[in-house]
Amino acid sequence: MQRRTILAASTLLPVAAQAQGFTPQNPECIAGAAPGGGFDISCRLTARMLNQTGIVGSSIRTQNMPGGIGAVAINHINAQRRADPNVIVAVSTGSWVNMATGRFGRFGENDVRWIGAIGADYGVIAVKKDSRFQTLADLVNALKADSAGVPMGAGGAVGSQDWTKAALVARAAGVDPRRMRYVPFEGGGQALAALLGGHIQMAPADASEARGQFEAGEIRLLAVLAAERLPGALASVPTAREQGFQVEWPIVRGFYGPPQMPDTAYDFWVDALRRLTAHPDWPAQRSAQGLFEFNMVGAEFTELAKRRTAEFRQLARDVGLVSQ
Amino acid sequence: MSAGSAEGARGTSIVSADRILGLLLIILAALVFWSAQSLIVPFAADPLGPKGFPYAVAVILAICGALILLERGPAFAWPERRAAPFLLVLAMVAYALLLETLGFILATTALALGVALLFGAGPWPALATGAVTGLALWALFDKLLDLPLPQGPIRGFLGA
Amino acid sequence: MMDTFAALGGGFAVALVPTNLALAFLGCVIGTAIGVLPGIGPLNAIALLLPFCLALRLPPESALILLAAVYYGSGYGGRITAILLNMPGEPSAVLTTLDGHPLARQGRGGAALAISGIGSFVGATLSVILMSFLSVPLARVAVAFSPADYVALIAFALSLLGAVGGASAPKAWAAGCLGILLALIGVDSGTGVERFTAGSLELLGGVDFTVLAVGLFAIGEILLLIETSLRTEAAKLGGGKRLSLREILFCLPAMLRATGIGFVIGVLPGAGASVASALSYTAEKRLHESKDTFGKGDLRGVAAPETADNAAQIGNLVPMLSLGIPGSGTTAVLLGALLMYNITPGPLLFTQRPDVAWGLIASMYIGNAMLLLLNLPLVGVFARLLSVPAWVLYPGVLALSFGGVYAVSNSAFDLLMAIGFGIMGWLFRKLDIPLVPIVLGFVLGRMLEDNLRRALALSDGSVMELAASPVSIVLWGMTVVAVLWPLRAKIWKN
Numbered sequence: 017m018q019r020r021t022i023l024a025a026s027t028l029l030p031v032a033a034q035a036q037g038f039t040p041q042n043p044e045c046i047a048g049a050a051p052g053g054g055f056d057i058s059c060r061l062t063a064r065m066l067n068q069t070g071i072v073g074s075s076i077r078t079q080n081m082p083g084g085i086g087a088v089a090i091n092h093i094n095a096q097r098r099a100d101p102n103v104i105v106a107v108s109t110g111s112w113v114n115m116a117t118g119r120f121g122r123f124g125e126n127d128v129r130w131i132g133a134i135g136a137d138y139g140v141i142a143v144k145k146d147s148r149f150q151t152l153a154d155l156v157n158a159l160k161a162d163s164a165g166v167p168m169g170a171g172g173a174v175g176s177q178d179w180t181k182a183a184l185v186a187r188a189a190g191v192d193p194r195r196m197r198y199v200p201f202e203g204g205g206q207a208l209a210a211l212l213g214g215h216i217q218m219a220p221a222d223a224s225e226a227r228g229q230f231e232a233g234e235i236r237l238l239a240v241l242a243a244e245r246l247p248g249a250l251a252s253v254p255t256a257r258e259q260g261f262q263v264e265w266p267i268v269r270g271f272y273g274p275p276q277m278p279d280t281a282y283d284f285w286v287d288a289l290r291r292l293t294a295h296p297d298w299p300a301q302r303s304a305q306g307l308f309e310f311n312m313v314g315a316e317f318t319e320l321a322k323r324r325t326a327e328f329r330q331l332a333r334d335v336g337l338v339s340q
Numbered sequence: 341m342s343a344g345s346a347e348g349a350r351g352t353s354i355v356s357a358d359r360i361l362g363l364l365l366i367i368l369a370a371l372v373f374w375s376a377q378s379l380i381v382p383f384a385a386d387p388l389g390p391k392g393f394p395y396a397v398a399v400i401l402a403i404c405g406a407l408i409l410l411e412r413g414p415a416f417a418w419p420e421r422r423a424a425p426f427l428l429v430l431a432m433v434a435y436a437l438l439l440e441t442l443g444f445i446l447a448t449t450a451l452a453l454g455v456a457l458l459f460g461a462g463p464w465p466a467l468a469t470g471a472v473t474g475l476a477l478w479a480l481f482d483k484l485l486d487l488p489l490p491q492g493p494i495r496g497f498l499g500a
Numbered sequence: 501m502m503d504t505f506a507a508l509g510g511g512f513a514v515a516l517v518p519t520n521l522a523l524a525f526l527g528c529v530i531g532t533a534i535g536v537l538p539g540i541g542p543l544n545a546i547a548l549l550l551p552f553c554l555a556l557r558l559p560p561e562s563a564l565i566l567l568a569a570v571y572y573g574s575g576y577g578g579r580i581t582a583i584l585l586n587m588p589g590e591p592s593a594v595l596t597t598l599d600g601h602p603l604a605r606q607g608r609g610g611a612a613l614a615i616s617g618i619g620s621f622v623g624a625t626l627s628v629i630l631m632s633f634l635s636v637p638l639a640r641v642a643v644a645f646s647p648a649d650y651v652a653l654i655a656f657a658l659s660l661l662g663a664v665g666g667a668s669a670p671k672a673w674a675a676g677c678l679g680i681l682l683a684l685i686g687v688d689s690g691t692g693v694e695r696f697t698a699g700s701l702e703l704l705g706g707v708d709f710t711v712l713a714v715g716l717f718a719i720g721e722i723l724l725l726i727e728t729s730l731r732t733e734a735a736k737l738g739g740g741k742r743l744s745l746r747e748i749l750f751c752l753p754a755m756l757r758a759t760g761i762g763f764v765i766g767v768l769p770g771a772g773a774s775v776a777s778a779l780s781y782t783a784e785k786r787l788h789e790s791k792d793t794f795g796k797g798d799l800r801g802v803a804a805p806e807t808a809d810n811a812a813q814i815g816n817l818v819p820m821l822s823l824g825i826p827g828s829g830t831t832a833v834l835l836g837a838l839l840m841y842n843i844t845p846g847p848l849l850f851t852q853r854p855d856v857a858w859g860l861i862a863s864m865y866i867g868n869a870m871l872l873l874l875n876l877p878l879v880g881v882f883a884r885l886l887s888v889p890a891w892v893l894y895p896g897v898l899a900l901s902f903g904g905v906y907a908v909s910n911s912a913f914d915l916l917m918a919i920g921f922g923i924m925g926w927l928f929r930k931l932d933i934p935l936v937p938i939v940l941g942f943v944l945g946r947m948l949e950d951n952l953r954r955a956l957a958l959s960d961g962s963v964m965e966l967a968a969s970p971v972s973i974v975l976w977g978m979t980v981v982a983v984l985w986p987l988r989a990k991i992w993k994n
Binding site: 387454 | 548668670677681684688690693695696719722727890894900904912922923945957
Binding site: 050051052053056057060061064079080081082083084085087088091092117119120121164167169172173174175176179197198199200201202203205206208209210212213214215216224227228229231232234249300303304305306337 | 702
């Protein structure tokens with residue numbers, strides 16, 4: 017309750033957090049990937065913007081801690097920096113999927129303080145330009161008729177966030193995800209190559225990586241897995257919801273802090289992200305990371321993180337990825 | 341036992357280094373096989389599954405182990421300076437374990453100093469090698485490439 | 501064809517702007533340095549440079565020229581430590597150690613460095629020419645390569661393990677199997693099952709190549725050197741003759757073959773420079789087997805893998821530029837750089853932003869010439885590395901290796917793992933177990949399983965589908981020959 021009040025206050029007065037006396041000392045952003053990975057780019061670009069806009073005065077450095085889509089990082093935070101006010105950690109929907117399937121060791125969504133999101137990419141259902149599928153309904157009907165009849169592939173293993181996209185579509189069609197013919201590739205690029213080469217018939221891809229092929233007319237996008245249509249080049253692609261399938265798949269990127277991060281520090285970082293995403297220079301920086309607008313901080317983001325991990329945990333149980 | 345006497349043992353020793361190696365490879369293959377068969381697959385996502393490939397590799401490894409076991413090889417050539425490799429391994433493990441506590445500069449200086457001594461340097465040249473290596477690499481990784489390294493007790497001294 | 505010349509002309513107009521020339525040069529220098537550094541590869545370096553490009557407000561074509569130069573420049577750096585110290589700085593330089601280091605021990609380190617630099621230049625430049633004219637049709641053919649075809653290709657590459665293994669075939673094969681098993685550690689991409697991790701979170705993502713290479717080669721080598729107080733192994737500075745024009749011409753056919761192999765493999769989005777350098781080395785070795793000079797310091801054994809490596813790197817850019825499909829992690833980050841400038845990577849790049857696409861291609865002609873000019877005069881400087889006293893050189897190399905591993909992972913576990921691999925590498929050297937097959941098994945094993953899985957999933961478990969296409973039939977045929985070839989002497993004797 018007390019935290020709520022502070023949050024509300026900092027909304028009204030953007031400088032409130034600093035006025036309360038927290039100024040980060042040698043702040044760090046931990047990226048659960050090597051330089052070049054998705055988390056690394058999140059950290060480096062966000063840190064640069066936070067410093068450039070003056071929202072955070074002290075220079076933020078990025079520390080790489082690759083392993084298990086953030087598993088090593090969350091263990092490091094919980095083991096050694098449980099109350100560190102000067103560290104934030106990059107997180108994505110992929111981390112939530114892994115938390116739900118127990119790949120984060122004993123730590124889960126309740127062992128961190130969720131700070132906020134900076135943007136999201138969205139899942140898309142891609143087929144080749146001359147595919148027999150014109151709409152999502154065509155694909156779903158084909159899956160219903162023969163659940164293993166549509167070879168599909170994306171850049172992640174069974175149980176990964178890429179696989180989950182396909183599984184959710186299959187589920188919406190009333191098809192058991194276990195019976196899909198899903199082929200994992202080494203990265204989304206190779207899956208797209210296989211789609212263009214005709215080796216697979218459908219790719220549950222990300223909007224940012226499929227956009228170029230879509231604009232060139234090489235692939236057709238049957239649906240975008242967002243609540244509303246995406247802006248820009250992808251505006252012509254209908255959402256799954258429009259076509260009667262309740263599937264949404266934002267791939268959210270954001271940050272969390274250590275489990276015992278002091279309230280003053282937590283509020284500072286929440287406020288920092290809020291101000292960053294409201295900054296006039298931010299939209300250009302966000303699209304530079306291949307992300308669409310997805311502004312959510314503090315309590316709302318905490319709720320989302322917990323709801324999403326719970327959903328994935330249920331899905332993982334249903335298909336037997338984790339034991340009951 | 342020097343390399344010379346190892347030569348002398350060639351072809352005569354029943355328990356040669358190669359035989360031990362062959363045996364170890366077969367044991368390893370068995371371990372892989374055992375470890376793979378205990379994998380639990382949530383559902384048959386693909387025809388191959390997680391076990392097929394490790395099984396195949398383990399079988400080939402076991403065959404190779406058997407072939408090596410059958411040949412009579414030379415006895416193992418023990419290190420000429422037995423202490424040196426042992427000390428080097430010890431120094432490296434200590435480095436890995438103490439890096440975060442001591443900070444990169446101190447730990448690296450100590451490691452390079454120790455290795456220089458093992459390679460026969462005098463104490464002062466070894467210290468110079470250590471200090472220059474520690475500082476130069478810290479400048480390279482932390483300052484030039486912007487990859488933060490642990491600072492250790494000299495944190496304040498280095499500045500923010 | 502004329503259109504291509506006109507477009508390329510436009511590209512040169514972009515690439516020859518002084519800033520872009522300077523950036524290409526800077527990229528070449530950084531790339532070479534990155535190739536030398538263990539632990540930090542072109543992928544990491546490009547990611548670290550990206551914020552700089554944005555901060556300096558470089559236009560997209562300039563940023564791409566810089567970043568691409570880092571990428572292909574790294575292909576020139578990996579060989580230096582491979583030849584002089586028997587410590588490859590990147591995966592594709594592993595094959596270079598086989599003949600490069602023996603040459604250095606004969607006092608011909610300089611010649612080996614020079615021929616590898618010339619090979620890199622030949623491979624890269626011929627590949628850029630091929631790319632300029634055939635990019636789009638080549639990329640179309642490349643995506644038609646199916647998982648079953650990859651299985652055949654990788655099986656063929658693996659079947660050549662025996663050729664890089666030294667005296668004992670069972671030992672080479674055992675080493676290859678060990679490499680494959682190491683690659684299987686971690687979450688299995690097909691089923692999401694954890695394999696051989698012993699419950700360790702650090703191992704979930706698998707063993708990092710750098711950790712393995714630093715351990716096996718750098719730490720293993722230093723342990724061996726320290727045991728004998730440098731009496732046996734160390735390379736000599738000078739004493740050997742310089743590289744002659746005759747020797748360059750002697751290596752030229754090998755370089756041309758390696759360019760062909762490297763470029764074709766590189767264009768395939770699912771293969772890579774390691775496959776290319778392994779195939780071209782073994783091809784040369786098999787071609788000249790009767791002389792038995794490979795592995796003992798044959799210049800062609802240095803020229804072939806280095807040429808193929810650089811040709812494959814350029815080939816890898818073909819699907820990226822013409823189809824917008826990254827074939828490797830590094831090209832994916834290069835593509836990401838385009839995105840940062842709000843340029844959509846993809847098939848329309850050449851029509852929408854010809855300045856960027858052709859400017860980049862033109863800059864690669866210039867950049868590779870710069871790299872040759874940069875590298876040849878420096879051969880002597882690099883070779884002087886060997887005149888540094890051992891008690892300065894090896895502590896430095898060891899600390900640099902550890903620093904490189906730790907800086908990108910912040911993991912003491914990775915350091916301990918590298919030490920473990922170092923002990924393994926040391927013992928294996930003493931037992932005459934070749935190390936190169938371990939690395940090849942490590943790189944190729946995972947690819948083989950992944951593609952086998954894809955192929956079988958797509959064929960619904962039918963093994964016959966693995967040899968259904970003409971490409972795969974030819975490759976399987978070559979595999980059978982490669983496996984049986986070493987046995988022919990025994991068969992004849994009987």
